[in-house]
Amino acid sequence: MIVPLLLSILMILAASAAVWMAKPVHAGLSLALTLSIAAVIYLVLGADFIGLVQLMVYVGAVAVLIVFSLLITRRRDEEEERSLRPKALVMGFGCVLPLLAVLAYAVTGGIDIKPDRWEPALPLQELGKALFTDYAPAVLAIGVLLTAVMIGAALFARETRKETK
Amino acid sequence: MTNPLTILVAASSVLFALGLLAVLTRRNAILILVGVELMLNAANINFIAFWWWNKSDPSHLGPMFVLFAIAIAAAEAAVGLAIILMVFRHTRSTDLNRLNSLRG
Numbered sequence A: 001m002i003v004p005l006l007l008s009i010l011m012i013l014a015a016s017a018a019v020w021m022a023k024p025v026h027a028g029l030s031l032a033l034t035l036s037i038a039a040v041i042y043l044v045l046g047a048d049f050i051g052l053v054q055l056m057v058y059v060g061a062v063a064v065l066i067v068f069s070l071l072i073t074r075r076r077d078e079e080e081e082r083s084l085r086p087k088a089l090v091m092g093f094g095c096v097l098p099l100l101a102v103l104a105y106a107v108t109g110g111i112d113i114k115p116d117r118w119e120p121a122l123p124l125q126e127l128g129k130a131l132f133t134d135y136a137p138a139v140l141a142i143g144v145l146l147t148a149v150m151i152g153a154a155l156f157a158r159e160t161r162k163e164t165k
Numbered sequence B: 001m002t003n004p005l006t007i008l009v010a011a012s013s014v015l016f017a018l019g020l021l022a023v024l025t026r027r028n029a030i031l032i033l034v035g036v037e038l039m040l041n042a043a044n045i046n047f048i049a050f051w052w053w054n055k056s057d058p059s060h061l062g063p064m065f066v067l068f069a070i071a072i073a074a075a076e077a078a079v080g081l082a083i084i085l086m087v088f089r090h091t092r093s094t095d096l097n098r099l100n101s102l103r104g
Helices: A001-021 A024-044 A050-074 A076-082 A086-109 A122-134 A136-164 B004-025 B029-053 B063-089
Strands: none
Touching: A001 B004, A024 A050, A024 A136, A024 B029, A050 A076, A050 A086, A050 A122, A050 B029, A086 B004, A122 A136, A122 B063, A136 B063, B004 B029, B029 B063
């Protein structure tokens, strides 16, 4: 019971670093840390496969992609980000605090909590079978989507190169 | 409040709120994308936590959702960053306050 609590606290600390860090690259690295801690939470809860997928796809691909983009787009006048505008903060907290209040009400009042059950992990065989039987259309759709995304991203990159010539 | 499910759901609500705060207050487009990723992860943690809470469900719907959500999030990040980099080549900036004309 203490492990999820500790991991949650660590994850929230890392996420607040990602939100508050002044330098963009530091924020990107904090995002990678947050995602890794989420992967550890999945592993602790018994969803081994999901935790490893999270580590490979999110931390290995998405977070690294974001950090590299931040490095590419880095500029000298970076410290502008450091002066957080009070207006944006007022508006941001004005939107976020009511949302947090509603979520806190739902979490503390709305759930009928059963006793703890620490059961064995996600059966990988069943998951694989389900992916290629019940979820086959969804897998095909994801394949089409990823192909479209790959072509689209390549197209974006090529077109801009032509324009700059 | 000491049940792990409550702790995880509360943590994911805070994570979602932090992501929304990043989206609303950041100016750098890539850091707004970071906020979106945080919100997506909050939803994924909810899926896994409730799947873990109710193991009697044999279809493992929660992990399935997370698997597909991760794939779609990767696609979203790729397209989002491609668009942001294209805008950066145009305007030499990722500051959204400077993107105030539609004709580039």
